[in-house]
Amino acid sequence: MKKFIFSLTAIVFLSLSACDTSLDETPYSVLSPGNFYSSVDDAIAATLATYSSIAAGGGGSIYGQQIPIYINGFSDEQQGGGPWSTPALYAFDATYAPIQGMWQQMYRAVNFCNAAIDNIPGISMDEEFKNSLIGEARFVRALMYFNLVRMFGPVPLELTESVDLSDAFGPRESKEAIYQSIIEDLQFAENNITQTSTSRATSGAAKGLLAKVYLTMAGVEGPNAGENAYYTLARDKALEVMGMSYFLQEDYDQVFSVDNEGNSEVIFELQHDRGIDGQGSRLAQLSGGGVFFQGPLYHPTLGIKHGFNQGWGVINVSQKWCRETDSDDYRKITSAVCEYERFDGTMISVENRAPGMPIIKWQDDLATGFDAHDNNHILLRYADILLIYAEAENEINPLSADAYAALEQVRKRARDADGVNITGVPIDLTGTLGSKEEFRQAIIDERQIELAFEFGERWFDLKRHGLIQQEITEAVLQPITYFTGMEYLPIPNQERVLNPNLTQNTGW
DSSP, rough: HHHHHHHHHHHHHHHHHOOOOOGGGGOOOOHHHHHHHSSSHHHHHHHHHHHHHHHHHHHIIIIIIIIIIIIIHHHHEEEEEEGGGHHHHHHHOOOOOOHHHHHHHHHHHHHHHHHHHHHGGGSSSSSHHHHHHHHHHHHHHHHHHHHHHHHHOOOOOOOSSSSSGGGOOOOOOHHHHHHHHHHHHHHHHHHOOOOOOOSOHHHHHHHHHHHHHHHOOOOOOHHTTOOOOHHHHHHHHHHHHSSSSSOOOSSSGGGGTSSSSSTEEEEEEEEOOSSSSTOBHHHHTTOOOOOHHHHEEEEEEEEEEEEEEEOOOOEEOOOHHHSSTTTTOHHHHHHBBBEEEETTEEEEEGGOOOOTTTTTSSTTTOOOSSBBBBBOEEEEEHHHHHHHHHHHHHHHTTTTTHHHHHHHHHHHHTTTTTSSSOOOOOOOTTTTOHHHHHHHHHHHHHHHHHHTSSTHHHHHHHHTTTTTHHTTTSSSSSSOOOOOOSOOOOOOHHHHOOTTOOOOTTTO
């Protein structure tokens, strides 16, 4: 925890230096709230630091490496080669360093948020702007706790800034308490944030995340499992977002293009810039969109769609995902390589390539290095909101016209492909499903391909529907034996040594 607190001070120092060069002579080793949180620039710097804590490039970042490799890897859509196969094989225990790293990085981010939330109120500044900044910090804190409670179940709930070790040894709080805190933070955020950049939290992003929170609370692992009241809350909050200015891009592939960042579908994204040292993304390099050209990808319907690049192969599409998704679906073609033709005419398939094939959803042909790709990390987009609405509406009013309409918006966009090479897949399902359960499964399947490889979505969906045992044990080349408690990650042993109040999760 000492390193955690030192890192907070270091980032705050960097943020302040960028805002006010007159601070160059400040003795930073004794930086304190008294000489830090005193101006509007300080409030802005503290708020931006909350994003730095989750968007930083490199190997230790939450969304830049940890979630794409490990949380995605725990699902059935992704597998890695060599040592990176550990997540997919569930060949780890409570000493696994990446899980320790995720825990530390998310609580580090929480402390950034708590520092801003605790100290910005004391700054003399416009109250509306002040509350907007606080709302952004509360959004990021809610996002971190939403991750933590879904990954680990009950966790310590730290809502004030930790300034020494004694502040950091709280017990595990109930899921009910954690979700209540998340809801309160997001409600404050949706009602107070005034800024509109998609690379920071907005009112729309808070509403969208709140819809997802409510839907999760009604899932099998949620504190309100199966309760129509929470499906109603999820539906109504998603409907609020649907009434805002977001809309689907015509071409699915262009949603993720480096030349189309901040587009109409993006609700919240973490911004990356290849031209700024330490601010680039490595997401493409982890998969198959890296800087080393290998060869063009051919598809019998679309012809050459992408030149795909040779990344590190740390994250690859799984054979199971390739088998379960339609080969003519434009989203499949533009998201991953399940088969391709080499220059010599040889066909290479994921079925005969054990480590899997590259994921090509994120590419940057102008990348200048491994950690210097320009791809923004989209954490929430409009297609997700439409599917949240469709799922929740179906649970309340099975097979309703409104549920079908939201689902069809997403499927029609995929069916129209790039507007030229139209495949006719997927078909319109309107009126074809016979029960609430069939519609629910259609949504699960739709999310599997629409949101493929997007920052843990598949794993969280499987958990929400109680499908870990059914799907994960069929996902990889080697058999996995299910055990009770597999749905949650182990509490890291090192954290339990530091904090004797932490109990271990069942099965670990």
